[in-house]
Amino acid sequence: MAGREKRWVHLRLVVVKIWWVPMSSEPSGDHVVQPKTRHDLESWVRDYLRLPPDRVAMLLGAIDSVFTRHERLWQESKQEAIQALSAGFADKMNRLRHELNEKEVTVSTISHYFEQLVADLTEKTHRDPKTKLMNFSRFTEQLEAFLALEQRGRWCAVGLVDITGFKWYNDALGHPVGDRVIERVAHLLREQARSDDLLAQERHGDKPKDLHARLGGDEFCFMIPDLAEYRQAYAVAERFREAVEQYDWTREDARLAQHPVRVDVGVVCLQLGPIAARRAIARDIAAALIQQADKLMYAAKGEQARHIYLMRARIENGRLVEMADRIDEGPRRSTEPSSHPRRRSTDIRRADGP
16 A cells, blocks of 8 residues: 555656646647557657656556556446346346247137137038038038049949928928928938948048038938948948938927938949049039939939939049949839939930949
8 A cells, every 4th residue: 555655646746747847848739749559648748748767657657557447447347237238138038038938828829719710610611500511512522522532442422312201391390390300310311321330441541531411401412432342332321211210200309200201312323443534524523423313312202212222333434424233132223214303414324334
Protein backbone atom coordinates (compact mmCIF):
# COMPACT_ATOMS: atom_id res chain seq x y z
CA MET A 1 0.00 0.00 0.00
CA ALA A 2 2.88 2.41 0.81
CA GLY A 3 4.36 1.94 -2.66
CA ARG A 4 1.00 2.59 -4.29
CA GLU A 5 0.50 5.77 -2.26
CA LYS A 6 3.94 6.97 -3.23
CA ARG A 7 3.17 6.42 -6.91
CA TRP A 8 -0.04 8.41 -6.61
CA VAL A 9 1.84 11.21 -4.83
CA HIS A 10 4.40 11.28 -7.62
CA LEU A 11 1.59 11.32 -10.17
CA ARG A 12 -0.03 14.28 -8.38
CA LEU A 13 3.26 16.15 -8.29
CA VAL A 14 3.76 15.54 -11.98
CA VAL A 15 0.28 16.86 -12.71
CA VAL A 16 0.92 19.93 -10.54
CA LYS A 17 4.17 20.61 -12.31
CA ILE A 18 2.41 20.27 -15.66
CA TRP A 19 -0.07 22.92 -14.67
CA TRP A 20 2.70 25.22 -13.52
CA VAL A 21 4.61 25.06 -16.75
CA PRO A 22 4.87 28.67 -18.10
CA MET A 23 2.18 29.43 -20.63
CA SER A 24 4.74 30.74 -23.03
CA SER A 25 6.26 27.28 -23.25
CA GLU A 26 2.93 25.56 -24.15
CA PRO A 27 2.36 24.87 -27.80
CA SER A 28 -0.46 26.54 -29.60
CA GLY A 29 -3.72 24.58 -29.42
CA ASP A 30 -4.01 24.71 -33.14
CA HIS A 31 -0.82 22.70 -33.55
CA VAL A 32 -1.29 20.13 -30.73
CA VAL A 33 -1.92 16.61 -32.08
CA GLN A 34 -3.65 14.41 -29.56
CA PRO A 35 -1.85 11.06 -29.01
CA LYS A 36 -3.55 7.89 -30.21
CA THR A 37 -1.09 5.18 -29.19
CA ARG A 38 1.29 4.69 -26.26
CA HIS A 39 4.20 5.61 -28.49
CA ASP A 40 2.38 8.83 -29.46
CA LEU A 41 1.69 9.53 -25.78
CA GLU A 42 5.35 9.08 -24.86
CA SER A 43 6.41 11.46 -27.65
CA TRP A 44 3.70 13.91 -26.64
CA VAL A 45 4.84 13.94 -23.00
CA ARG A 46 8.48 14.30 -24.00
CA ASP A 47 7.84 17.05 -26.55
CA TYR A 48 5.15 19.13 -24.88
CA LEU A 49 5.60 18.64 -21.15
CA ARG A 50 9.37 18.96 -21.16
CA LEU A 51 9.85 16.71 -18.17
CA PRO A 52 13.05 15.07 -17.14
CA PRO A 53 13.42 11.55 -18.49
CA ASP A 54 12.83 9.95 -15.08
CA ARG A 55 9.63 11.96 -14.66
CA VAL A 56 8.47 10.94 -18.12
CA ALA A 57 9.03 7.28 -17.25
CA MET A 58 7.21 7.73 -13.93
CA LEU A 59 4.24 9.42 -15.61
CA LEU A 60 3.97 6.83 -18.30
CA GLY A 61 4.27 4.04 -15.72
CA ALA A 62 1.48 5.56 -13.67
CA ILE A 63 -0.70 5.92 -16.75
CA ASP A 64 0.04 2.31 -17.76
CA SER A 65 -0.87 1.09 -14.29
CA VAL A 66 -4.20 2.92 -14.33
CA PHE A 67 -5.00 1.74 -17.85
CA THR A 68 -4.02 -1.85 -17.02
CA ARG A 69 -6.23 -1.90 -13.94
CA HIS A 70 -9.17 -0.42 -15.81
CA GLU A 71 -8.67 -2.86 -18.67
CA ARG A 72 -8.63 -5.75 -16.20
CA LEU A 73 -11.78 -4.46 -14.53
CA TRP A 74 -13.39 -4.02 -17.94
CA GLN A 75 -12.45 -7.56 -18.99
CA GLU A 76 -13.81 -8.95 -15.72
CA SER A 77 -17.03 -6.96 -16.12
CA LYS A 78 -17.36 -8.07 -19.71
CA GLN A 79 -16.86 -11.72 -18.70
CA GLU A 80 -19.43 -11.40 -15.94
CA ALA A 81 -21.84 -9.73 -18.37
CA ILE A 82 -21.30 -12.50 -20.94
CA GLN A 83 -21.87 -15.16 -18.29
CA ALA A 84 -25.01 -13.39 -17.10
CA LEU A 85 -26.26 -13.07 -20.65
CA SER A 86 -25.42 -16.72 -21.35
CA ALA A 87 -27.20 -17.86 -18.21
CA GLY A 88 -30.20 -15.71 -19.06
CA PHE A 89 -30.19 -16.92 -22.65
CA ALA A 90 -29.95 -20.56 -21.57
CA ASP A 91 -32.81 -20.07 -19.13
CA LYS A 92 -34.86 -18.36 -21.79
CA MET A 93 -34.10 -21.13 -24.27
CA ASN A 94 -35.16 -23.75 -21.72
CA ARG A 95 -38.43 -21.89 -21.14
CA LEU A 96 -39.00 -21.58 -24.88
CA ARG A 97 -38.21 -25.27 -25.36
CA HIS A 98 -40.68 -26.18 -22.65
CA GLU A 99 -43.32 -23.92 -24.18
CA LEU A 100 -42.66 -25.37 -27.64
CA ASN A 101 -42.96 -28.91 -26.29
CA GLU A 102 -46.29 -28.02 -24.72
CA LYS A 103 -47.41 -26.40 -27.97
CA GLU A 104 -46.26 -29.42 -29.96
CA VAL A 105 -48.33 -31.67 -27.72
CA THR A 106 -51.29 -29.33 -28.15
CA VAL A 107 -50.80 -29.10 -31.92
CA SER A 108 -50.39 -32.87 -32.15
CA THR A 109 -53.58 -33.39 -30.15
CA ILE A 110 -55.48 -30.90 -32.29
CA SER A 111 -54.04 -32.42 -35.48
CA HIS A 112 -55.05 -35.92 -34.37
CA TYR A 113 -58.52 -34.65 -33.49
CA PHE A 114 -59.05 -33.09 -36.91
CA GLU A 115 -57.58 -36.11 -38.70
CA GLN A 116 -60.01 -38.34 -36.84
CA LEU A 117 -62.84 -35.91 -37.54
CA VAL A 118 -62.05 -35.92 -41.27
CA ALA A 119 -61.82 -39.71 -41.23
CA ASP A 120 -65.17 -39.98 -39.45
CA LEU A 121 -66.83 -37.52 -41.82
CA THR A 122 -65.34 -39.33 -44.82
CA GLU A 123 -66.58 -42.64 -43.46
CA LYS A 124 -70.04 -41.21 -42.93
CA THR A 125 -70.18 -39.93 -46.50
CA HIS A 126 -69.51 -43.51 -47.64
CA ARG A 127 -72.19 -45.07 -45.41
CA ASP A 128 -75.93 -45.36 -45.60
CA PRO A 129 -77.19 -43.60 -42.45
CA LYS A 130 -79.99 -46.11 -41.78
CA THR A 131 -78.15 -49.41 -42.19
CA LYS A 132 -74.51 -48.30 -41.81
CA LEU A 133 -73.70 -50.33 -44.91
CA MET A 134 -71.75 -48.76 -47.75
CA ASN A 135 -73.72 -46.54 -50.03
CA PHE A 136 -73.99 -47.63 -53.64
CA SER A 137 -71.47 -45.15 -55.06
CA ARG A 138 -68.81 -46.32 -52.61
CA PHE A 139 -69.63 -49.94 -53.41
CA THR A 140 -69.11 -49.41 -57.14
CA GLU A 141 -65.81 -47.60 -56.49
CA GLN A 142 -64.55 -50.51 -54.40
CA LEU A 143 -65.76 -53.07 -56.92
CA GLU A 144 -64.02 -51.25 -59.78
CA ALA A 145 -60.80 -51.03 -57.76
CA PHE A 146 -60.95 -54.75 -56.98
CA LEU A 147 -61.45 -55.69 -60.63
CA ALA A 148 -58.61 -53.40 -61.74
CA LEU A 149 -56.07 -54.49 -59.11
CA GLU A 150 -56.78 -57.97 -57.74
CA GLN A 151 -54.39 -60.58 -59.14
CA ARG A 152 -54.60 -63.44 -56.65
CA GLY A 153 -58.21 -64.61 -56.74
CA ARG A 154 -59.90 -67.10 -59.05
CA TRP A 155 -63.58 -66.19 -58.71
CA CYS A 156 -65.58 -63.36 -57.23
CA ALA A 157 -69.33 -62.97 -56.81
CA VAL A 158 -71.56 -59.91 -57.08
CA GLY A 159 -75.12 -60.20 -55.79
CA LEU A 160 -78.24 -58.04 -55.59
CA VAL A 161 -80.95 -58.48 -52.96
CA ASP A 162 -84.54 -57.27 -52.87
CA ILE A 163 -87.03 -57.65 -50.00
CA THR A 164 -90.03 -59.50 -51.36
CA GLY A 165 -93.20 -57.40 -51.32
CA PHE A 166 -91.64 -54.72 -49.16
CA LYS A 167 -94.29 -52.15 -50.05
CA TRP A 168 -96.86 -54.18 -48.14
CA TYR A 169 -94.87 -53.86 -44.89
CA ASN A 170 -94.77 -50.10 -45.20
CA ASP A 171 -98.43 -49.75 -46.18
CA ALA A 172 -99.95 -52.34 -43.82
CA LEU A 173 -97.67 -52.14 -40.78
CA GLY A 174 -96.27 -48.61 -41.06
CA HIS A 175 -92.92 -47.12 -41.96
CA PRO A 176 -91.33 -47.73 -38.53
CA VAL A 177 -91.81 -51.48 -39.04
CA GLY A 178 -90.54 -51.16 -42.61
CA ASP A 179 -87.42 -49.41 -41.31
CA ARG A 180 -86.81 -52.20 -38.79
CA VAL A 181 -87.16 -54.79 -41.55
CA ILE A 182 -84.59 -52.97 -43.69
CA GLU A 183 -82.17 -52.65 -40.78
CA ARG A 184 -82.51 -56.33 -39.85
CA VAL A 185 -82.01 -57.53 -43.44
CA ALA A 186 -78.92 -55.31 -43.67
CA HIS A 187 -77.58 -56.84 -40.45
CA LEU A 188 -78.17 -60.38 -41.72
CA LEU A 189 -76.54 -59.54 -45.04
CA ARG A 190 -73.41 -58.26 -43.32
CA GLU A 191 -73.42 -61.26 -40.98
CA GLN A 192 -74.09 -64.05 -43.48
CA ALA A 193 -72.84 -62.88 -46.90
CA ARG A 194 -69.17 -63.26 -46.10
CA SER A 195 -66.35 -65.56 -47.09
CA ASP A 196 -64.35 -65.68 -43.86
CA ASP A 197 -65.62 -69.08 -42.78
CA LEU A 198 -65.21 -70.84 -46.12
CA LEU A 199 -62.63 -73.60 -46.01
CA ALA A 200 -60.93 -72.10 -49.03
CA GLN A 201 -60.31 -68.82 -47.19
CA GLU A 202 -57.04 -69.80 -45.52
CA ARG A 203 -54.76 -67.20 -47.06
CA HIS A 204 -52.79 -65.03 -44.68
CA GLY A 205 -51.92 -61.37 -44.97
CA ASP A 206 -54.02 -58.66 -46.54
CA LYS A 207 -56.81 -59.93 -48.69
CA PRO A 208 -59.79 -58.26 -50.36
CA LYS A 209 -62.70 -57.60 -48.04
CA ASP A 210 -66.30 -58.59 -48.53
CA LEU A 211 -68.43 -55.61 -49.52
CA HIS A 212 -72.02 -54.95 -48.43
CA ALA A 213 -74.05 -51.95 -49.53
CA ARG A 214 -77.53 -50.55 -49.64
CA LEU A 215 -78.49 -49.91 -53.23
CA GLY A 216 -81.49 -47.83 -52.21
CA GLY A 217 -84.98 -48.43 -50.83
CA ASP A 218 -85.28 -52.12 -50.03
CA GLU A 219 -82.46 -53.26 -52.33
CA PHE A 220 -78.96 -54.29 -51.31
CA CYS A 221 -75.83 -55.52 -53.03
CA PHE A 222 -72.77 -57.48 -51.98
CA MET A 223 -69.44 -58.67 -53.36
CA ILE A 224 -67.58 -61.78 -52.22
CA PRO A 225 -63.93 -61.79 -53.38
CA ASP A 226 -61.41 -64.55 -53.80
CA LEU A 227 -63.57 -67.65 -54.08
CA ALA A 228 -61.92 -70.96 -54.87
CA GLU A 229 -64.79 -72.07 -57.11
CA TYR A 230 -68.14 -70.70 -58.20
CA ARG A 231 -70.30 -73.05 -56.07
CA GLN A 232 -69.10 -71.21 -52.99
CA ALA A 233 -70.91 -68.10 -54.22
CA TYR A 234 -74.16 -70.04 -54.22
CA ALA A 235 -73.44 -71.36 -50.71
CA VAL A 236 -72.81 -67.87 -49.33
CA ALA A 237 -75.88 -66.32 -50.95
CA GLU A 238 -78.13 -69.23 -50.00
CA ARG A 239 -76.97 -69.05 -46.41
CA PHE A 240 -78.03 -65.41 -46.31
CA ARG A 241 -81.42 -66.14 -47.93
CA GLU A 242 -82.13 -68.93 -45.43
CA ALA A 243 -81.04 -66.74 -42.49
CA VAL A 244 -83.67 -64.17 -43.52
CA GLU A 245 -86.38 -66.84 -43.78
CA GLN A 246 -85.47 -68.48 -40.48
CA TYR A 247 -85.16 -65.28 -38.47
CA ASP A 248 -87.80 -64.77 -35.78
CA TRP A 249 -89.42 -61.67 -37.24
CA THR A 250 -91.78 -61.33 -34.29
CA ARG A 251 -88.79 -59.84 -32.46
CA GLU A 252 -89.24 -56.82 -34.71
CA ASP A 253 -93.06 -56.78 -34.65
CA ALA A 254 -95.57 -59.42 -33.55
CA ARG A 255 -97.63 -58.90 -36.72
CA LEU A 256 -94.76 -60.23 -38.81
CA ALA A 257 -95.61 -63.74 -37.61
CA GLN A 258 -98.26 -63.87 -40.34
CA HIS A 259 -96.05 -62.22 -42.94
CA PRO A 260 -92.41 -63.29 -42.43
CA VAL A 261 -89.85 -61.50 -44.53
CA ARG A 262 -88.38 -63.09 -47.66
CA VAL A 263 -85.69 -61.90 -50.06
CA ASP A 264 -84.98 -62.43 -53.75
CA VAL A 265 -81.32 -62.81 -54.67
CA GLY A 266 -79.47 -62.76 -57.98
CA VAL A 267 -75.76 -63.55 -58.14
CA VAL A 268 -73.17 -63.35 -60.91
CA CYS A 269 -69.99 -65.32 -60.26
CA LEU A 270 -67.09 -64.00 -62.33
CA GLN A 271 -64.04 -66.02 -63.33
CA LEU A 272 -61.37 -63.36 -62.81
CA GLY A 273 -58.73 -64.55 -65.25
CA PRO A 274 -55.68 -62.40 -66.13
CA ILE A 275 -55.68 -58.89 -64.71
CA ALA A 276 -54.62 -57.49 -68.10
CA ALA A 277 -58.00 -58.53 -69.51
CA ARG A 278 -59.95 -56.37 -67.03
CA ARG A 279 -57.74 -53.56 -65.76
CA ALA A 280 -58.62 -51.06 -68.51
CA ILE A 281 -62.33 -51.95 -68.53
CA ALA A 282 -62.91 -52.42 -64.79
CA ARG A 283 -65.66 -49.79 -64.70
CA ASP A 284 -67.58 -51.38 -67.56
CA ILE A 285 -67.21 -54.85 -66.07
CA ALA A 286 -68.41 -53.63 -62.67
CA ALA A 287 -71.50 -52.05 -64.23
CA ALA A 288 -72.21 -55.18 -66.28
CA LEU A 289 -71.94 -57.42 -63.20
CA ILE A 290 -74.37 -55.26 -61.21
CA GLN A 291 -76.83 -55.05 -64.11
CA GLN A 292 -76.76 -58.79 -64.73
CA ALA A 293 -77.19 -59.56 -61.02
CA ASP A 294 -80.17 -57.19 -61.05
CA LYS A 295 -81.74 -59.12 -63.95
CA LEU A 296 -81.27 -62.40 -62.12
CA MET A 297 -82.81 -60.94 -58.96
CA TYR A 298 -85.88 -59.77 -60.86
CA ALA A 299 -86.14 -63.14 -62.58
CA ALA A 300 -86.26 -64.81 -59.15
CA LYS A 301 -88.86 -62.26 -57.98
CA GLY A 302 -90.99 -62.76 -61.06
CA GLU A 303 -91.07 -66.52 -60.63
CA GLN A 304 -91.45 -66.31 -56.83
CA ALA A 305 -88.46 -68.62 -56.51
CA ARG A 306 -87.34 -69.92 -53.14
CA HIS A 307 -83.72 -70.25 -54.20
CA ILE A 308 -80.82 -68.22 -55.51
CA TYR A 309 -80.59 -67.30 -59.17
CA LEU A 310 -76.93 -67.60 -60.13
CA MET A 311 -74.93 -67.49 -63.35
CA ARG A 312 -71.26 -67.84 -64.16
CA ALA A 313 -69.44 -65.39 -66.39
CA ARG A 314 -66.00 -64.59 -67.72
CA ILE A 315 -64.37 -61.72 -69.60
CA GLU A 316 -63.87 -62.35 -73.29
CA ASN A 317 -62.71 -59.78 -75.82
CA GLY A 318 -63.35 -56.97 -73.37
CA ARG A 319 -66.95 -58.01 -72.60
CA LEU A 320 -68.77 -60.00 -69.96
CA VAL A 321 -69.73 -63.43 -71.34
CA GLU A 322 -72.07 -65.91 -69.70
CA MET A 323 -70.62 -69.39 -69.26
CA ALA A 324 -72.59 -72.62 -69.66
CA ASP A 325 -74.31 -73.59 -66.42
CA ARG A 326 -73.00 -76.75 -64.83
CA ILE A 327 -74.60 -76.47 -61.40
CA ASP A 328 -76.24 -79.85 -60.78
CA GLU A 329 -77.72 -79.24 -57.35
CA GLY A 330 -81.31 -78.63 -58.32
CA PRO A 331 -83.24 -75.80 -59.95
CA ARG A 332 -81.14 -73.00 -58.52
CA ARG A 333 -81.29 -70.61 -61.41
CA SER A 334 -83.03 -70.09 -64.69
CA THR A 335 -80.90 -69.45 -67.77
CA GLU A 336 -83.89 -68.35 -69.83
CA PRO A 337 -84.95 -64.70 -69.86
CA SER A 338 -87.77 -63.89 -67.49
CA SER A 339 -90.97 -62.27 -68.68
CA HIS A 340 -90.92 -60.02 -65.61
CA PRO A 341 -90.10 -56.40 -66.49
CA ARG A 342 -86.53 -55.38 -65.75
CA ARG A 343 -85.21 -51.95 -64.98
CA ARG A 344 -81.68 -52.40 -66.26
CA SER A 345 -80.02 -54.00 -69.26
CA THR A 346 -76.48 -54.95 -70.14
CA ASP A 347 -74.65 -56.15 -73.17
CA ILE A 348 -74.07 -59.83 -72.34
CA ARG A 349 -73.19 -62.47 -74.88
CA ARG A 350 -73.93 -66.15 -74.35
CA ALA A 351 -71.03 -68.55 -74.93
CA ASP A 352 -70.25 -72.07 -73.82
CA GLY A 353 -67.37 -72.29 -71.40
CA PRO A 354 -65.28 -74.99 -69.87
